[in-house]
Amino acid sequence: MNDLEKIKKSEPLKGSVLKSLLLIIPMLLLSFLMLSGGQIPSAPSKIFALIMAFIFFNTLFFLMVHTGKTDKFRAIAFCLFALCLTCSFISHYIEARGSMGISDRTLLACKLPFCHIVIPMTLIPMAFTRTIIFPGMIIGGYASIATMFVIWIGVSLALGRGFCSWGCFFGGWDDFFSRLTKKPLIKKISDKLHYLPYAVLLLIVISSAAYLFPTYCAWLCPFKTVTEFQDVTSLKTLLETVIFISLFAGLVVILPFLTKRRTQCGLFCPMGALQSFTNKISPFSVNINKDLCVNCKRCIKVCPTFSMDEKSVSKGKTRITCVKCGKCVDACPEKAIFFHIKGTALKGNYKIGRLLFIYPAFLFLVAFSGSDFQVVIVRLINFVSTGSFLLK
């Protein structure tokens, strides 16, 4: 038995309950801080929501640490995040303006919440014209532009494209639909289409810079289906609505269901394409121990964003599009795939590398999604007591 096999055999990822509990103590403290925002709420429903969110997230993290499985527990929180954000968003806008539709008046008021997917479109106009081509608030309000930029820069530096699996509040939708079937009904997708997100990125960046208008938001973003969209008042807006609903149905629901892959994230999202480049600066990566790998190709089959292929496996790493979801790490029967901290030895303690990755990643998920979870719990309580999901 060589050294690597000894490491594999002697350091199983699964640990004792006490050890796991000790390991999650920092998360208990930090998650409480993130969820409470530094102060205990006074309303009973909000206290209940805080407790439920705290228990929920820390249970998941405990299970993640104790079982050594990353993707399964990450996905529970991630998919619920997408659902909670949608519920929270839609409820909020129905309360504020009576519908999900954005009127021209709302656009002119420049108070739309800034979504991270807009970021690629704003960069060139911002650099050359010092204009932010999005009708949102720079600071203050809900999801201000400055806040989102700071979050994006910080997370990109830390997690790289891990943002797409631990933070993107839309990714949970196609992640969810990709898990509904046991086996994929469509197994093969053309390799050329793996580059489609970069083509979409190129086009929207150039067109947004040319027209000083966020073209992806206006025409293509499928997630307007679950958040907000412009009122249908003309043939143009009707066509826009048909396009984004069709893209949602196709890329977020049907294709993930049929392929068991995150097709919106892997085959279309321009923000994902941009985020891929941040994998180069992130200190974390997913690597393959070629000595342990038996080339069963299970990782290639399970990767949700087509980030594994035979070429990358032979090189011992993932493609640049890796979203660090942990699915391949969990699926590998030989435990050959691992989270790695760049600059450290490849043949070290896999458990420490994994822990050092999932800590900031999960904490970010808690921080980003915590308030939406709590809001939905409060709304559910309101629904049970008053019959209405709306708070006003």
Next chain:
Amino acid sequence: MQALILGISSGTGCIAYCAPVLVSYLLGRGSRVSGNFFVLFQFLAGRFLGYMIFAILAWLLGRTLVQVPVFFSLFTAFIYLILGILLFLYGFIREQTNEKRCKNSSGAIPEKKSGCLVQTDNAVIRKVQDRWPILVPMLIGLLAGLNFCPPFLLAFTDAASQETLPRCLMFFALFFVGTSIFFLPFAFIGIVRRYNILSVVGKLATGLIGIYYFYAGLMLLINLLTIR
């Protein structure tokens, strides 16, 4: 001189409208800088032809009572539809490896010779490319140039007031020269040609923008039918 200055001052606006098509196409070709200059000149030649057609139209406009808005919209709609189909075909036509042509002396297929590895499977496009290799970029230049961007409309209005056809042609020719200066740097996209992936991305982007142009043409037609 007025036309030349108008062209130089509004050239960036022309780039804004043509860049999505041109950048995608040049990336998709994967040619060197020198090759890109050659393609660029073909593109500009097509654009020049388009401008000359419009010069004639502008001169006629000053002398006829044609319903201009309807005529322009109809003309633009058909141009967009044709351009959209052409770009879509270029972007998404199936490629296959031409092994026999590309194998080197040891029998291996060199990975980095992207131009060698790709051959269109579409019989029509292949015939066109083989027989008239300059036709495709020139056609794209012609169709992309026939674009009623704001600088172009300004030039059109000024040209329509010219007294004779030669003056009108000269006006548009100088306007064309002024705007074309800004297109020259695009040839340097060839610097990134060694990244084969960019060639694939460029082709896909070209196909996508073809969809947009097809949609734009369709919308113009629908609007026209709705008005009438």
